[in-house]
Amino acid sequence: MTVQLTRTLYTTAAHASGGRTGTVATDDGRLNLELAPPRKKTPTATNPEQLFAAGYAACFTSALAEVADEFGVDTAAAQVTCQVQLGTTDTPAGYGLAVTLTVAVPGRTAAELEPLLHRADATCPYSQAVRGNIPLTLVAIDGTTAQ
Numbered sequence: 001m002t003v004q005l006t007r008t009l010y011t012t013a014a015h016a017s018g019g020r021t022g023t024v025a026t027d028d029g030r031l032n033l034e035l036a037p038p039r040k041k042t043p044t045a046t047n048p049e050q051l052f053a054a055g056y057a058a059c060f061t062s063a064l065a066e067v068a069d070e071f072g073v074d075t076a077a078a079q080v081t082c083q084v085q086l087g088t089t090d091t092p093a094g095y096g097l098a099v100t101l102t103v104a105v106p107g108r109t110a111a112e113l114e115p116l117l118h119r120a121d122a123t124c125p126y127s128q129a130v131r132g133n134i135p136l137t138l139v140a141i142d143g144t145t146a147q
Contacts, residue, residue, distance in 0.1 A: 012027060020038075022035050060101055064116065064117075074105075097134045099136050
């Protein structure tokens with residue numbers, strides 16, 4: 001099922017050239033990066049999977065904050081890590097992604113976070129975009145011990 005926008009809140013664009021060995025830049029010029037394939041160790045370059053992981057982690061953190069009041073949880077110090085895996089598949093495309101979102105909130109147990117993570121997942125635009133297309137694992141980490 002495709003979900004249509006009822007109102008546009010923000011629009012941006014990024015321009016890429018040269019594929020995984022080229023460059024990518026946003027239309028406002030604030031992001032301008034050299035690209036390299038994921039397994040190539042190029043100190044000055046990043047790759048599309050890293051960019052996706054950064055965007056998803058930030059978006060999920062915002063979704064977490066948005067739904068936190070429903071659960072009486074302060075997520076101001078939440079830590080969200082998005083791990084993106086690129087691998088091969090048995091599909092005609094041959095490649096695919098898998099994502100793991102790991103979340104810790106100081107003072108909250110993993111059990112307390114579980115329902116909050118699922119609610120944030122239902123709210124996050126990135127989660128909505130990938131739902132049913134790639135494996136997504138949500139992991140709540142105990143934040144009650146000293147970090």
